Amino acid sequence: MMAARRDFYEVLGVDRNADTDEIQRAYRKLVRAYHPDVNKDPGAEDRFKEISEAYAVLSDPEQRRRYDAFGHDFRQVPPHVDPADYARAGTRTSGGTWRSAPAENFGFGTDVDLDDLLGGMFGRRGRQRWGPVPGADQEAQLTLTVEEAYHGGRRGITLPGGRRLDVTIPPGVTNGQRIRLPRQGGRGSDGAPAGDLHLIVRIADHPRYRVEGRDIHTTLPLAPWEAALGATVPIDTPGGEAKLKVPPGTSSGRRLRLRGRGMRNPSGPAGDFFAEVRIMVPATLTDAERHLFEQLAAASRFDPRRRP
Missing domain, CATH: 2.60.260.20 (Urease metallochaperone UreE, N-terminal domain)
Structure with missing residues (x-):
């Protein structure tokens, strides 16, 4: 027997009255935990797909409205069906689907086959006598x-x-x-x-990008002097090249953000683009570079291992 699908609100761990920001925060937290790139558990990919589908529906106002009205059947219920009539016809299960209510709920008595009566309205397939299917x-x-x-x-x-x-x-x-x-x-x-x-x-x-919802993440390699002194550097985004300002004193692991340069959104604000800094050093040094680094080491009092 096929397992019942979980309620989308349960999948994201949010209340049914959660606003858009709460839903997005819950989604981002779960994606960081279950994205197949970071979670190698055999069930992580299926969980990630479940999370992604739940977010795609609940973050869209129209799809969420229909899901709240019809549960997991919302894609099959015709647009003209009134949610109140549908609610009288059935009750929601814990999996977000619906089961038929007793026939007497419609005033037809107990001898009526409700599946035959409502088969066309609720996506069930009628018997042969009902004609075209x-x-x-x-x-x-x-x-x-x-x-x-x-x-x-x-x-x-x-x-x-x-x-x-x-x-x-x-x-x-x-x-x-x-x-x-x-x-x-x-x-x-x-x-x-x-x-x-x-x-x-x-x-x-993707070899360069990681997508979380509408946010896009990448890494940004920097030379030690760019990180220490600050710089404005070019960076590739799916929408084309952008300029990213690196503040002076930037360390590896710091995330820099380009607002609105993430995934487009036809019905709202675009996502953001995040670049995580990685400071790179030359694999081999010229004599001049070695001399300059030795001068810096002698002059600097900076200790990266000192606890604040």
Whole structure:
């Protein structure tokens, strides 16, 4: 038996009344703990996908509203269904899904087959006598590079079974986000429309960037004199080259931020771009460099191992 899906609020560990900032803070904390790049536990990747899907829904006001109304069925319930009618038709389980209420809740008595009565409204498949049956919704994974997710654009994909589609990727998609392709799912019968295809976005590992929500992280190599004296240095971002100001006295491990240079967001503020400093020294020194470093060592009273 398939395990019930966990409630998205439970996945993120937040109250159902949590605001957007609370949801984002919880997501960032969990991503740092379960990102496959940092957590090698065999179950970390599945947990990361679960966290990403929950955040993609709860951080979007419209998807959250429908999820609160319909639970995990929110993608299958037609837009015209009234949440109050749906609530009278069933009760939410602990997994965020719904089960049918007794038929007498609708005033039809106990001899009515509620599944037959409501099959069309709630996505269940009616029996043969009900005529044409709409196609089932389907899911597929869409793996993107950081740059593809940032810029969006057109992309050809091959689905299981060999079917090819050209997909429009909106700019700024995030891990776990779904792209809905109407009428590209399972075929309907007797002339009924096909179901929808939901592409679940996965952002692939990148040699330079790490994505957390809409924030992008990278490392910034600095020469010792740039870190000590301060500098303005060029840095690559998915949106192009930017200039980053390094304050004097910067040590390895310090995070510098470029506001709004993270992942784009069509419906709100963009994420931030973070660069973690790594101070680099030459693997080999020229005679002049060695002489200068020896002069610095003799003149400096700085002790990096002294406790404050």
